[in-house]
Amino acid sequence: MVKYFFNEMDIKSTWDHVTSAFWQRYPNPFSTHVLTEDVVFREVTPDNRLHTRRLLTKTNRLPWWAERFFPGNLSRSVYILEDSIVDPLNKSLITFTWNLNHTKLMTVQERCVFQESEERPHCTQLKREAWISSGVYGFSRPIQEFGLARFKSNQAKAMKGLEYALANIHGDAPHWHLRDSVKDASEKAKEAAMAATEKAKNLASAATPQKPKQYV
């Protein structure tokens, strides 16, 4: 059984802005788990699409009960490939991201489509899907559950990071909202509560301007 995740949201920035910010989203205050970032392949195809492969290194935080599946001599970093296709004519950016190592423990594959909104050209629609699986005999279920929970929290951070980049590069006011989701109501309520907490934190940090901003 593979865990599946899907959500859809509107980003209130033009597709050009979002796509430019996509390349410049690291580092940001929400991406402390991303250690390195490299372009390892790039070409413009004859039909004018930009193909890019990026290699990212991320930390691999595990719950204590999963440590036993991790031989101590293995590298703890996770290598991630992020392939993408930018189509400037159709205003779409498709990304596919997956981990290269530790794949027996867990594989996370994510597909994102950033598309100019048909109804509102100043907005960008983002559809995000992910597939999470584990090959650890007898423990694949809890590992996948953990992987899904971590993915959810990381994708929320990814949105904040993208917003951060949008605000930095284009001065776009940070704003996005979840349009549709397969999540159940209780999870939505939890997320709303988390968002409220985050908002309160932001307000609190905004109220202490003497603190220097770490990433600016």
Next chain:
Amino acid sequence: MVKMNSVGEGCTELKREYDQCFNRWFAEKFLKGDRDGDPCTEMFKQYQTCVQKAIKEKDIPVDGVEFMGPNKVKTDG
């Protein structure tokens, strides 16, 4: 502004120079349909020489992985 590091410790400067060149080209030329050559080609070559060497040294298994790799079916759909 803090910048990202390259996976190759010695490649970070080359990466940052290239990224800067690319970001300008992407926003000002590519997205606007301007196909008058890519000013970043030489920087990209130098950066790639460095980073590909680091990938080999660190044994990162990127060789032979198809573009959009495990996604083949999903992209078509």
